[in-house]
Amino acid sequence: MSDNDKIEIIEELDEKLMDHEYDGIHELDNSLPPWWLYMFYGTIIFAIVYMVNFFGMGSYMQQDELNSEKEQAELAIAKYKEKYGKNIDETNAVLISDANALADGAEIYTKNCVACHAANGGGGVGPNFTDNFWIHGNTINDLFKTIKYGVPEKGMIPWESQLNPEQIQNVASYILTEFKGKNVEGGKEPQGEEIN
Numbered sequence: 001m002s003d004n005d006k007i008e009i010i011e012e013l014d015e016k017l018m019d020h021e022y023d024g025i026h027e028l029d030n031s032l033p034p035w036w037l038y039m040f041y042g043t044i045i046f047a048i049v050y051m052v053n054f055f056g057m058g059s060y061m062q063q064d065e066l067n068s069e070k071e072q073a074e075l076a077i078a079k080y081k082e083k084y085g086k087n088i089d090e091t092n093a094v095l096i097s098d099a100n101a102l103a104d105g106a107e108i109y110t111k112n113c114v115a116c117h118a119a120n121g122g123g124g125v126g127p128n129f130t131d132n133f134w135i136h137g138n139t140i141n142d143l144f145k146t147i148k149y150g151v152p153e154k155g156m157i158p159w160e161s162q163l164n165p166e167q168i169q170n171v172a173s174y175i176l177t178e179f180k181g182k183n184v185e186g187g188k189e190p191q192g193e194e195i196n
């Protein structure tokens with residue numbers, strides 16, 4: 001390297017040398033690497049777009065998202081309550097006379113209970129619902145309890161995992177409305193206690 005070359009380099013460095021100096025350490029004013037520079041510009045553009053979009057046009061704010069999620073949750077809760085949430089159990093079940101509820105009870109009975117209690121309620125594997133004899137009582141609450149928890153050791157299935165409380169109330173109401181006291185012909189012999 002010629003002396004001229006060295007001088008040129010030193011002059012160039014001198015031009016780039018910045019004023020400050022810390023403990024003898026100097027800084028050169030080199031140009032920034034292009035990849036860094038363009039990324040930096042990119043972040044500025046992103047910030048502008050972001051600000052205009054979110055603070056200017058107000059699109060997709062977190063508050064909106066929260067609100068819509070809350071709305072959906074409330075809908076889901078309402079739906080759940082509609083289906084299961086009526087908080088019916090053996091202590092507060094009531095005898096339903098509503099035709100739709102009884103029709104629902106009839107459908108549930110036909111689908112799940114006929115095999116053991118017969119279509120006319122006369123019994124078979126399970127007891128006769130049409131006589132005045134009941135093993136576990138004949139109030140709506142008694143029936144609700146028997147249907148819900150079953151009598152597994154005697155072959156009566158617990159239905160609480162398959163029927164929701166409203167359905168249990170409907171089918172129990174159906175039995176008491178449709179079969180109780182009808183004394184159908186060919187029914188199973190009485191079981192349990194006579195209750196009038």
Ligand code: HEC
Binds near residue numbers: 147
């Ligand atoms: C697999 C046969 C079977 C099926 C299916 C069945 N039960 Fe029973 N059920 C029985 C038996 C057996 C008993 C008698 C239990 C006992 O001896 O304690 C009984 C008893 C009952 C009793 C009490 C009767 C009494 O005299 O106290 C009710 C109410 C009843 N079942 C309702 C239902 C309903 C409602 C369904 C359908 C959702 C149903 N059962 C499905 C076998 C069945």
